[in-house]
Every structure is written in C-alpha cells, then in structure tokens.
Amino acid sequence: MKKYLVMALMMAIGCTAIAQQPVKLPAPNPLKASKMSLMEALQKRKSVREYSSKEISLQTLSTLLWTACGYNRPDEKRITAPSAINAQDITLYVCMKNGAYCYNPDENQLDFVSAEDLRPAVAGRQDFAKQAPICIVLVSDLNKFRSPRAEFGAMDAGFVSENICLACTALGLATVPRASMEKETLTKAFGLNENQVLMLNNPVGWPK
Amino acid sequence: MKKYLVMALMMAIGCTAIAQQPVKLPAPNPLKASKMSLMEALQKRKSVREYSSKEISLQTLSTLLWTACGYNRPDEKRITAPSAINAQDITLYVCMKNGAYCYNPDENQLDFVSAEDLRPAVAGRQDFAKQAPICIVLVSDLNKFRSPRAEFGAMDAGFVSENICLACTALGLATVPRASMEKETLTKAFGLNENQVLMLNNPVGWPK
Numbered sequence: 001m002k003k004y005l006v007m008a009l010m011m012a013i014g015c016t017a018i019a020q021q022p023v024k025l026p027a028p029n030p031l032k033a034s035k036m037s038l039m040e041a042l043q044k045r046k047s048v049r050e051y052s053s054k055e056i057s058l059q060t061l062s063t064l065l066w067t068a069c070g071y072n073r074p075d076e077k078r079i080t081a082p083s084a085i086n087a088q089d090i091t092l093y094v095c096m097k098n099g100a101y102c103y104n105p106d107e108n109q110l111d112f113v114s115a116e117d118l119r120p121a122v123a124g125r126q127d128f129a130k131q132a133p134i135c136i137v138l139v140s141d142l143n144k145f146r147s148p149r150a151e152f153g154a155m156d157a158g159f160v161s162e163n164i165c166l167a168c169t170a171l172g173l174a175t176v177p178r179a180s181m182e183k184e185t186l187t188k189a190f191g192l193n194e195n196q197v198l199m200l201n202n203p204v205g206w207p208k
Numbered sequence: 209m210k211k212y213l214v215m216a217l218m219m220a221i222g223c224t225a226i227a228q229q230p231v232k233l234p235a236p237n238p239l240k241a242s243k244m245s246l247m248e249a250l251q252k253r254k255s256v257r258e259y260s261s262k263e264i265s266l267q268t269l270s271t272l273l274w275t276a277c278g279y280n281r282p283d284e285k286r287i288t289a290p291s292a293i294n295a296q297d298i299t300l301y302v303c304m305k306n307g308a309y310c311y312n313p314d315e316n317q318l319d320f321v322s323a324e325d326l327r328p329a330v331a332g333r334q335d336f337a338k339q340a341p342i343c344i345v346l347v348s349d350l351n352k353f354r355s356p357r358a359e360f361g362a363m364d365a366g367f368v369s370e371n372i373c374l375a376c377t378a379l380g381l382a383t384v385p386r387a388s389m390e391k392e393t394l395t396k397a398f399g400l401n402e403n404q405v406l407m408l409n410n411p412v413g414w415p416k
Contacts, residue, residue, distance in 0.1 A: 030247035038246040038378045039238035042288045042371065043280050072251050080250045082373060082385050151256070151362040152387065155408060158366015159385070163250065165290060165367075165372070170246045177290050179360065200363060 023101060023110040026059045028066035034170040041169045048174035051132045051205025052135040060171060061094070061134065064204065067167035068092060068136070069160045074096045079105075081159040084152035087144040090160045090199075093137040093190055095119050100189065101169040114189045121199050129178065132203030136164060137186065150197060157199035164202045174207040231309060231318040232245040234267045236274035242378040249377045257380035259413025268379060269302070269342065273311045275375035276300055276344070277368045287313075289367040292360040295352035298368045298407075299396055303327050308397065310371065316393045322397045329393040330409050336385065340411030344372060345394065350403040358405060365407035372410045384399040 036044075056064075069090055069169055072080045074141025083089055084208040092103040095118040101110035122137060123129035138160055168175040183198050192198070242305030244252075264272075277298055280288045291297055300311040302318060303326040330345060331337035346368055348361025367386040376383040391406050400406070 030250065031245070034247055035245050037239070037243050038249045038374055039242055039275070040276060041246045042238065042275050042375070045280060045288055047290055047294075050273060067247070067250050077411040078254065081255055081370065082253075082255055123308075124360060128323065151358060151407075154359045154362035155366040155369070155385075155387065158363040158368075159373075160366075161363070162289065162367040162370035166246055167250070177363075179363065199359075 005131075008038060015049040020112040022104070022107065022112060023058070025062035025065070025108045025110065027108065028063040028070060029059070030063050030066060033060070033063045036170040038166070039168045044134050045165055045169045047132065047176035048207060049128045049176055050208040051128075051174055051203065052208045053131075054131050054133070054206045056173070056204065056206070060173075063169065064164065064173070065092060065094070065105070065136075068164045070105050081156070081202070083156045083159065084149070087152070087156070088118060089140045089142065089144040089153055090156050091139045091141060091196075092160075093139060095122055095135040095137060096133065102190075113191070118186060118189055119203075121182040121189065122203070124131055124180050124182050126178070126180065129201075129203040134204045135201055137201045138199045139190065139192060140197050140199050142197060148195050151195055154199055161200045161202055162164070164204070166206060168202075174182060174202055175202045175204045177202055223271075225259070226244075228320040230315065231266070233270035233273070233316045233318065235316065236271040237267070238271050238274060241271045244378040246374070246394060249374045253373055253377045253382035256415060257336045258416040259336075259382055259399070259411065260416045261339075262341070262358060262414045264341050264381070264412065264414070267411045268381075270316065272372065272375055272379065272381070273300060273302070273313075276372045278313050284313070287373050291322050291367065292353060292357070294361070297348045297350065297352040297361055298364050299349060301345045301347060301367075301372055303330055303343040303345060310398075313340060313372065321399070324397060326394065326397055327411075329390040329397065330411070333386065334386070334387050337409075337411040340413040342413070343409055343411045345389070345409045346407045347398065348405050348407050350405060356389070358404050361405055362407055369408045369410055372412070375412075376412060380414070382413055383410045383412045385410055
C-alpha cells in the first residue's frame, strides 16, 4: 500500500514538473492560416457565446496569440497592436483545462503560471465562458507607463482584444470580449501586483 | 461699397447654411475598397505620424467610418466593433479643414458640428497630427452604460480605434491612435456633456 502511495506521489510530482515546463509553440503561420480579407472579417465580426468542445491546436493558438500582440516587426520588437507610448503593457494569460500559462512572445512559448483550471474564475457568473477550451485574459502592467494610468491600459486592452475578435472571425473561431471575471481569484492565481490590472478576457472556441 | 458688403454677408450666411447641412456619404464599399487579408493587415499595421497633403475622398471616408463602428448587421443594428453590454457608446467626430462633423451611421452621413478647423485642437502639442486631412475623434457616451464607467468607454474606444488602424493599413492610409488632445476646447466645440468623454483620436492621411 505504502509503495503505491509513494509511486502516486512521485507521479504527481513528476506531472507537476512536466506541467511547469514552458510549452513551446509552433511558429505562428498567419498568412497560411487564413486568407479572409480584413473587410470580410469586419463584416462577419460578432460576439459568440457558445462553443463546441473541440480543442484548439497549439498551431492555431500560436497564430491567434501572435495576432493579438505578437511581433509583426520582430527586428524592432514592435507588435500587431498599438499601445500608449509603445509601452506594450498587455500580457496574455491563457487559461485551459490543464492549467494557466503566460504568453511569452520573445520565446514564442507559454510560460507556466498555475496547474489549476482557472476558466471558472474567468467565467464568473457567466457559465458559457468556462465551456470555451481557452480563455485568454488580458492584463495591463500599468508600471510600464510613466505614471500608472488605468485608462491607457483599458484602451490598450481594447486594441489587443479587437485583434483577437477579428482573428477569431478569420480563423473560423468564436469569441466575445468580456470585462467581468473573478478578479481577486485571478490576481492571486496569476501572482499579479497592484499595478498589473485584469482588463478583459476573450473565451475562444470553435462555434457550436 | 455697401452693396458688396451686403453680398459678402449674404454669401457668408449662405455658405454657413450650406455647411450646416449634413454631408451625405456614398455607400461604404469595403469589399471593393481592399482585398488585403486580415493577417497581412496585422503584419503591416504600424503607427505612422507623417501624412501627405492629398485629400481623402468621401468614398474612402465612408468606408473607413464604416470599418470603425458602422453596421455590419444592419437589420439588428449591430456594429463592426464590440462594446460593453452592446452599448455602442462610441461616436466618431470627423475634424477637417472646413469644419467638424459627427458620423451618423443610421443615415450614413456627416452631421454638422462646427465650421471651425479643429485639427489643431486634436493635435495639441504634436504638430504632425494637424497635417492629416482628417482627424477622427472617438467620444464615449458613458450615459449608455447602466452606470458611467470610464474604463468601459476606454476599452470600447480601443476596439473601434484598432478597426481604424487595421482598415487604414488595408486601404493604404496612415494613422496612429492618440490619447492626447485639447480636451477642453473639443468638449466645448463638440457640445459634449460631462459623461461624453473624449477617449482617443486617429489622424488619418495618405502616407508621405
């Protein structure tokens, strides 16, 4: 009995160790992933609150995270979304069934944040959101401005979230930007300080 | 002499009367105006602060305003940009050499606001912005939310402004979203109340 307990413990530790490794993302492939014109995406953009249980591949996720605020001019470290004084203050947290990760565009990987399924905390009282295989949470680091300005962070979150909305449209995915979430739980789980502010989230899934 | 003075006065009155009429816009033609893919637009999106003196046609302006927050589902009065609780709180003010107008998507026209060239007030201390033939100013009407929430207005402005940024990229136009402007002057000139808040502006022109 004791032997099995030790084995189970070792397995648990082992799994945690594996989970805590960064998840390398395949290179984003935006031009291959969708040829939908911007204008068509604008015509089709809508908020969708129902998602199928189908998973999203790491390849699609990589492309989606790039569209949000990845480097579109890597040599200058400039990104797809504008930001106040080019602060690039928005960090993306990716909440999935098997844990939460932070998008690291420099390494094109997901850095481990939590082994918990935090989608219920993102959903709050709106159950539909936790059905999405992925909830992307947008956090603004107000310390990146000359003085902490929450309205700049909110605008910058808007830029990034709209990129996600349009990219989902072009990729055949469904999403809706939401401001409500359990902020206290997520602040703690992500290990945020008082100037790292939860702004918006985008549950993302395939349409039902 | 007196006769000419009267004529000049009449002309001035006449011109004002003409200027104060709404400017009907041609129907937006997004699908014809650009075939650039969303992904290419995201790859090319950048902030541009230099504009040529070339004018922007009403046709292009009509398409651009539609991309920002025009109706993409006219039957349901739903728009290209998401907004908190579908408040559709963002109104666009279009400042040009010959005056300022308010985008009226229901009539697809520009409603007269001021005969003044307000681009210098939009530019503030950043002279480059007043060189743009058009400055689009994004105002959030916080009264449209259940309770006035400036951060919702800021996020909603971000969604709309990113649509403008991407559409400019796809249309070959240049822009940069800016939060700075002479707010007191513009609040007065646009006739805004305390809950109609100047959020962002996008000077728009052809690249130099």
